[in-house]
Amino acid sequence: MKVLVAVKRVIDYNVKIRVKADNTGVETANVKFSMNPFDEIAVEEAVRLKEAGKATEIVVVSIGPATAQETLRTALAMGADRGVLVQTDEEIQPLAVAKLLKAVVDKEQPGLVILGKQAIDDDSNQTGQMLAALLGWSQGTFASKVAIGDGSIEVTREVDGGLETVSLKMPAIVTTDLRLNEPRYASLPNIMKAKKKPIDTMAPADLGVDVAPRLVTLKVEEPAKRKAGIKVGDIAALVDKLKNEAKVI
Amino acid sequence: MSVLVLAEHEAGQLKASTLNTVTAAKALDADVHVLVAGSGIAAVAQAAAAVEGVAKVLTADAAQFEHHLAEPLAALLVELAKGYAAVLAPATSTGKNVLPRVAALLDVAQISDITAVVSADTFVRPIYAGNALATVQSKDALKVITVRTTAFEAAAASGGSAPVEAVVVPADPAVSSFVSQQLSKSERPELTSARIIISGGRGMQSGENFHLLEKVADKLGAAVGASRAAVDAGFVPNDLQVGQTGKIVAPELYIAVGISGAIQHLAGMKDSKVIVAINKDEEAPIFQVADYGLVADLFKALPELAAELDK
Numbered sequence: 001m002k003v004l005v006a007v008k009r010v011i012d013y014n015v016k017i018r019v020k021a022d023n024t025g026v027e028t029a030n031v032k033f034s035m036n037p038f039d040e041i042a043v044e045e046a047v048r049l050k051e052a053g054k055a056t057e058i059v060v061v062s063i064g065p066a067t068a069q070e071t072l073r074t075a076l077a078m079g080a081d082r083g084v085l086v087q088t089d090e091e092i093q094p095l096a097v098a099k100l101l102k103a104v105v106d107k108e109q110p111g112l113v114i115l116g117k118q119a120i121d122d123d124s125n126q127t128g129q130m131l132a133a134l135l136g137w138s139q140g141t142f143a144s145k146v147a148i149g150d151g152s153i154e155v156t157r158e159v160d161g162g163l164e165t166v167s168l169k170m171p172a173i174v175t176t177d178l179r180l181n182e183p184r185y186a187s188l189p190n191i192m193k194a195k196k197k198p199i200d201t202m203a204p205a206d207l208g209v210d211v212a213p214r215l216v217t218l219k220v221e222e223p224a225k226r227k228a229g230i231k232v233g234d235i236a237a238l239v240d241k242l243k244n245e246a247k248v249i
Numbered sequence: 250m251s252v253l254v255l256a257e258h259e260a261g262q263l264k265a266s267t268l269n270t271v272t273a274a275k276a277l278d279a280d281v282h283v284l285v286a287g288s289g290i291a292a293v294a295q296a297a298a299a300v301e302g303v304a305k306v307l308t309a310d311a312a313q314f315e316h317h318l319a320e321p322l323a324a325l326l327v328e329l330a331k332g333y334a335a336v337l338a339p340a341t342s343t344g345k346n347v348l349p350r351v352a353a354l355l356d357v358a359q360i361s362d363i364t365a366v367v368s369a370d371t372f373v374r375p376i377y378a379g380n381a382l383a384t385v386q387s388k389d390a391l392k393v394i395t396v397r398t399t400a401f402e403a404a405a406a407s408g409g410s411a412p413v414e415a416v417v418v419p420a421d422p423a424v425s426s427f428v429s430q431q432l433s434k435s436e437r438p439e440l441t442s443a444r445i446i447i448s449g450g451r452g453m454q455s456g457e458n459f460h461l462l463e464k465v466a467d468k469l470g471a472a473v474g475a476s477r478a479a480v481d482a483g484f485v486p487n488d489l490q491v492g493q494t495g496k497i498v499a500p501e502l503y504i505a506v507g508i509s510g511a512i513q514h515l516a517g518m519k520d521s522k523v524i525v526a527i528n529k530d531e532e533a534p535i536f537q538v539a540d541y542g543l544v545a546d547l548f549k550a551l552p553e554l555a556a557e558l559d560k
Contacts, residue, residue: 026376141345158488160341
């Protein structure tokens with residue numbers, strides 16, 4: 001079975017986000033970028049499936065600027081076999097990402113697509129579900145465990161009250177949650193090997209997809225800052241403040 | 250035009266998140282209809298009909314909706330959505346699972362996790378773990394929206410008397426099925442609706458040590474939460490996680506114990522009314538958002554706090 005994994009290049013999760021002075025977005029110049037953490041988990045899961053003999057080939061797809069090649073190389077160094085870059089400098093919103101991925105899926109015919117549950121830049125949490133919808137496939141979102149059976153896949157999902165297990169007919173879409181696995185670091189030999197793995201580059205137009213944004217960002221602002229309060233000396237003082245000043249207990 | 254709210258319910262009870270979502274829907278300045286989909290839902294439908302400001306309740310009572318699977322629910326919503334200006338659901342694990350599927354099938358964008366309604370087509374939503382707020386305008390005729398429940402007051406659960414109407418149930422796509430669930434059993438209030446929350450972080454050092462928090466929680470009638478670090482370390486299950494990738498909470502009182510205050514944790518709790526931080530590291534970033542900070546060893550402070558609350 002072929003497994004397709006989608007990865008996004010995002011501002012590194014350790015970077016302190018700064019809103020641009022003109023309120024058009026956030027500062028991206030001279031900022032470290034890396035693979036969206038949930039997508040790393042997706043790549044890792046695919047590599048584990050291959051190591052377990054459940055997957056035969058891993059194709060990793062990214063949609064974004066030329067620099068997204070680096071993100072693909074990271075995935076290739078982790079163990080993916082080849083990359084597809086849908087290259088564009090335009091803003092591509094989740095619905096358009098899902099349409100582009102559908103076009104790639106139609107060509108590649110994987111049995112399983114794994115994506116991160118959300119990207120930590122726009123926090124949309126939409127693409128996997130949208131891709132499942134467009135393909136008419138089943139979806140197992142927020143996965144903490146994946147078990148491939150015969151023609152079906154069991155996905156344990158992180159839900160508000162605990163865990164839920166569903167059985168999905170294959171082909172299927174899985175989106176990853178934090179506890180699914182702990183992604184590996186690529187070894188130096190694997191990083192070198194990854195440089196030789198093929199990356200196929202194309203444009204959204206090559207896939208015949210209209211990627212015009214449906215949402216217009218009117219402004220981006222910093223949230224109201226919380227003021228730091230006071231330090232109290234001991235527990236008795238704390239409880240006194242909560243009872244008599246804040247009046248919350 | 251009317252707007253449609255997907256009700257969230259469990260074990261015959263309408264969940265509070267539905268009430269917050271109704272308030273967000275009202276802000277769109279339209280008649281609010283509520284869809285209750287499930288199996289054996291008469292009581293939930295009655296509860297929804299009694300919510301203030303609800304003009305109509307639609308029911309879809311069928312076995313395929315029993316476990317709120319995304320595929321059959323989306324098939325139903327797509328059929329119903331065509332008559333509405335907007336479809337809304339709370340940004341819970343069910344809403345987040347189902348609504349993007351609906352949006353894609355309708356070929357419209359979804360506006361995720363809104364925290365304010367500016368006008369019928371313009372909304373505010375947090376991005377970058379709440380470190381920035383984007384105001385976005387939708388160009389689609391039909392809006393598909395998930396609602397951050399903590400950003401909207403709950404609509405009154407009584408005072409309404411909306412008519413209840415059953416809808417035609419479309420065929421089950423039958424590509425997925427429910428196998429089992431393991432729900433965390435707790436006598437304590439639910440995280441997302443608790444008035445007081447006490448959370449532990451990596452500083453708790455082990456899952457066993459969480460009983461120190463639980464003792465305090467029980468004296469305060471509080472829910473117990475955790476930081477991602479505590480979940481990653483395996484101290485507690487993920488459904489206790491508060492943060493960007495866990496639950497977003499905004500209680501009256503949030504007590505952070507042994508939590509350093511990583512951006513991604515702050516994203517989940519910084520809208521709490523009063524924040525208390527207990528940490529032995531006085532440089533911990535959590536103190537920058539705390540109303541009351543106590544620099545102390547939590548293993549000493551928590552038993553003291555439990556004792557003080559008994560006084």
